[in-house]
Amino acid sequence: MLAVHFDQHGGPETLYLKEVAKPSPGEGEVLLKVAASALNRADLLQRQGRYPPPQGASSILGLEASGHVAELGPGCQGHWKIGDSCMALLSGGGQAQYVTIPEELLMPIPEGLTLFQAAAIPEAWLTAFQLLHFVGHVQAGDSVLIHAGSSGVGTAAIQLARMAGAIPLVTAGSQHKLQMTIKLGAAAGFNYKEEDFSEATLKFTKGVGVNLILDCIGGSYWEKNVNCLAVDGRWILYGLMGGADVSGPLFSKLLFKRGSLIASLLRSRDKKYKQTLVKAFTEQILPHFSKEDPQCLLPVVDRIYPMAEIQAAHGYMESNRNLGKIILELPQ
Template identity: 85%
Template sequence: MIAVHFDKPGGPENLYLKEVAKPSPGEGEVLLKVAASALNRADLLQRQGQYAPPPGASNILGLEASGHVAELGAGYQGPWKVGDPAMVLLSGGGQAQYVTVPAELLMPIPAGLTMCQAAAIPEAWLTAFQLLHLVGNVQAGDSVLIHAGASGVGTAAIQLARMVGATPLVTAGSQQKLQRAEKLGAAAGFNYKEEDFSEATLKFTKVQADAGEGFHRANSAPLLHGGPSTLTAGSGQSLPRG
């Protein structure tokens, strides 16, 4: 099969297509014929030599993909059948013609989405959905502070927050990124390199000043830091900043 490959770390000019062995699904796995694969920051960092795949993962780029089930692993008794369309979250290997994946990680593609759109859902959009709804329980009327508002997770979180009637606020490191976030629905944006985003957020949301200390901790906090009126969602990733 053909896969995206690089021999040495660097820019996109180092990428090329290479013939590699087609993987075979093991027990509990399926083989997905890839139709589309999205690009994530981890892919860029891996290409630059700044991020190593998890132990046992494919060294081929690609953390999410969409396609059709091409083969079932030995003894598989689940609901998936050869030919079924699916999208999937991966530890690597998505930027190839085929990828093996544990069957439980396959997800049906929502009606109305193209293969290209579906390939961009599992990593960023499901992460944002998990943070906002499963962890943060965001409701209509809430204010949501989203760090890295122009990132993949950030842009998804802005739109998901708007869908439930919450007010998304963002931080970013440049005016260009803030403008991008505001075009997607951010009510306000704060450049953390130029201003104290905690004070700006408190002013915007009219939260009492004694609740502000939580925002000062937000940059180094876990994924979510909640307050009575405001929820802060950051990337929380251990990947180095570019």
């Protein structure tokens, strides 16, 4: 099969397509013939040598995919049959023509969605769902500040926060991105390049601050995050796009607010946790992707690249111009 490959860490130019052995499904696993996979920041970091895959995971890039069941491994419980269309949360391996997955991590594709739209759901939406509900314990009426609001996780978190009865606020780097987030349900958006999002957040909340922050930026935002965090607020760190270093009185400021700083990653979670997360998401959230649903959820797809244009796809993500997900189309 063809897979995205790199021989050394570096920029997008290190990526190319390589013929590798097709995997075989193990006990309780399904072999998926991949139709589409989506890019994530983790793919860029792994290519750069800054985020190795978890032990036992495929070294091939790709944390989510959609396609069709090609083969059932021994011990499968009969939930899936050959030819079924589905989407999957992966620890790696999605940017290849075939990938193996524990059957419990497969999800049905909501009716009316394309395989490209489906590929935009698993990693981004499960991350947002996990951050809001499993980690952040979001409640109706909570105000939620979502950094990188136009990203895959950001666009999912806006919609999921609204569904939970919370008030989503976002940061983004352009008016065009902010307009898109408002259409998705953000109550307000702040251009971090043109204004102090912390002061704008405090103004919007009448000085109270936000109950929950979803932060993929890290170091460069710490002071502004603490500044606009409400008393007893939860600040969830799930990325370090703005660096890992903190210089200043973080602890005293956080202590004064009685704030909680919680770090969370999804990729390195164990199989049982991911199964519980996928089951909850499938039961509670997937039905709302139906067009008949009054709260219809929408995966946001920015661009679709053929697999052969993997270098261009990575370059586009690194430029931070995307609104929503960047999709790879696999040759069939």
